[in-house]
Amino acid sequence: MLGTRPTARGSDPAAGGAAGRPPGCRTGGPGVAARLNGLKWGLWPLGVVHGAAVWCRNRLYDRHWLPVHQLPRPVISVGNLQLGGTGKTPLTAQLIEALEARDLRVAVLTRGYRRRSRSTQIVPACATPPPPVQQVGDEPLLLFRRLRKGILGVGSDRYRTAQQILAQHPVDVFLLDDGFQHRRLARDLDICLVDFSRWPAHPLLFPVSELRDLKSSLRRADVVLHTGPAARAAQVQAWVARTGRQDQPWFAFRKRPAGWVDLRSGRPVAQLNERDRPAGAICGLACPTHFWHSLQAQGLNPVWRRGFPDHHWYRLPDLQAILRARQRYGFNSLLTTEKDALKLVGLVNHLPADLKLFYLKIEMQVEQFPRLLALIVDRLGAYRR
Numbered sequence: 001m002l003g004t005r006p007t008a009r010g011s012d013p014a015a016g017g018a019a020g021r022p023p024g025c026r027t028g029g030p031g032v033a034a035r036l037n038g039l040k041w042g043l044w045p046l047g048v049v050h051g052a053a054v055w056c057r058n059r060l061y062d063r064h065w066l067p068v069h070q071l072p073r074p075v076i077s078v079g080n081l082q083l084g085g086t087g088k089t090p091l092t093a094q095l096i097e098a099l100e101a102r103d104l105r106v107a108v109l110t111r112g113y114r115r116r117s118r119s120t121q122i123v124p125a126c127a128t129p130p131p132p133v134q135q136v137g138d139e140p141l142l143l144f145r146r147l148r149k150g151i152l153g154v155g156s157d158r159y160r161t162a163q164q165i166l167a168q169h170p171v172d173v174f175l176l177d178d179g180f181q182h183r184r185l186a187r188d189l190d191i192c193l194v195d196f197s198r199w200p201a202h203p204l205l206f207p208v209s210e211l212r213d214l215k216s217s218l219r220r221a222d223v224v225l226h227t228g229p230a231a232r233a234a235q236v237q238a239w240v241a242r243t244g245r246q247d248q249p250w251f252a253f254r255k256r257p258a259g260w261v262d263l264r265s266g267r268p269v270a271q272l273n274e275r276d277r278p279a280g281a282i283c284g285l286a287c288p289t290h291f292w293h294s295l296q297a298q299g300l301n302p303v304w305r306r307g308f309p310d311h312h313w314y315r316l317p318d319l320q321a322i323l324r325a326r327q328r329y330g331f332n333s334l335l336t337t338e339k340d341a342l343k344l345v346g347l348v349n350h351l352p353a354d355l356k357l358f359y360l361k362i363e364m365q366v367e368q369f370p371r372l373l374a375l376i377v378d379r380l381g382a383y384r385r
Contacts, residue, residue: 074173119135313343
């Protein structure tokens with residue numbers, strides 16, 4: 001990976017992205033794309049088995065043969081059909097702020113995927129110091145930072161975690177993060193996010209595509225938030241309506257940069273200047289192409305970049321690889337995501353002080369967000385009635 005020299009536009013085949021517009025997350029030139037496409041289709045039996053297993057599980061829940069647990073407070077679920085990168089965390093963060101602004105006591109339920117602790121964590125917003133990222137995970141810690149008076153609950157058994165929260169704290173509403181497939185917990189509103197730039201023409205699930213659930217499961221959602229090609233979204237919305245869900249509200253959204261932050265000091269940076277260039281870039285995301293193209297949209301073309309697996313825990317060998325790349329490509333700063341910054345901040349002493357470190361904050365922009373919020377509040381009101 002370090003031995004491949006990027007082009008002037010920062011296109012590193014090993015980094016998981018080319019300089020053009022991303023139709024998905026697997027780019028890097030026609031040859032690489034063709035090999036990856038051939039590999040994926042060679043795994044089609046696994047996609048069939050995965051789809052059959054998901055269909056059977058959904059059928060068991062639909063027929064009430066698997067138990068569904070009901071909480072004594074309303075539950076708003078935020079989830080998706082695809083593997084990562086659709087915007088669940090920014091949307092959940094935005095809902096936290098909007099609901100707390102209405103003086104509601106919010107409790108966030110999340111699994112804490114790939115955290116280093118298996119114990120259940122119940123953390124009030126007033127907790128000092130904040131919980132270590134190793135205990136709660138990177139995305140839950142991002143959500144914790146948005147809470148002002150609520151509770152963060154992290155555990156694999158979301159129902160039991162919620163019961164523990166209710167035994168200790170007053171709660172008005174639960175936000176179930178990444179909850180679309182977590183059907184053992186009843187919800188009062190199911191929000192599903194879809195990225196139609198990664199919507200396959202075939203029905204096969206991962207590893208053939210990035211689908212983690214059946215396309216037909218979209219009919220189960222109470223609200224759909226979508227991004228990507230509008231024409232494709234309109235086609236799928238029409239199909240959902242024809243199959244019996246004419247009452248399903250759809251909202252377009254996009255993720256946009258919300259500004260840079262100096263990782264060492266925590267101070268916002270108005271903009272990166274010429275002294276910060278050339279730059280390198282790293283990220284540990286399910287879809288690194290989103291980050292690469294966010295950089296390009298701001299006129300930033302890293303001379304070196306590297307994508308790590310989603311929720312990657314950085315270690316000293318990773319930092320050594322960054323330093324070798326810096327020696328070769330001569331970048332003055334290293335750009336990364338807010339999620340990655342949480343796991344890099346404890347390692348900055350192992351990087352030279354003259355290497356500037358910046359992370360990009362992302363926010364969600366939902367068309368007609370007041371209407372979406374009104375739907376949620378109305379559902380909460382119906383629960384109370």
